Amino acid sequence: MNDRDDIEALCVVQAMLGNIVPEIRAVSFVRREGGVELRVILERSNEDVSEAVDDIVFELEALQTSGESVWLSSVVDSGPWESVVVVGRLVYLRRE
Template identity: 35%
Template sequence: MLTDENVQVLRLVIAMVGAVSPNFRRVSLEVVDARKVHLWFLLAHDHSEDREEIDDIAFEFESLQDRGIELETTILVDARPVEQLALPGRVVFGRREATPSRA
């Protein structure tokens, strides 16, 4: 249901405040069902500090729930254009990236 998804998006945005570094390329949220959520994080480079921040985001996100959920988190490290990666779910964060010009 869209209302449930909107609530989860708001919770994720709150959990991400102050945690997103310039290395974060995209974050999406997939509500699988009423009790299962999948968070997707796309990084430009693999950095332990960003992985720790993602763990903190997931912890904060879970703490904002009004009931227990099953949370899955996937971290992808990839430099390809975002359009080629087709991350599932609803985009919650996306950094501005230069698009290659076509001559």
């Protein structure tokens, strides 16, 4: 990990403030050329959850200082935590 990853982790956490809903199980990110991929694992999806995730993406885009893109990758997985695969740097993990 490097300083850029630390800054990005801080930006993701800041973007999540006020936007976490109980259905979000985990949030991680992967730095890619030209931007960051935000990876969200959901227990289930509905309109309220989609709105919360969209708000996180919007806030994260606003925090990108160098004009980098933000891509969203979301997965719905309500199975046992042991079977869930988290890719990238983990910044949020729901207590289960």
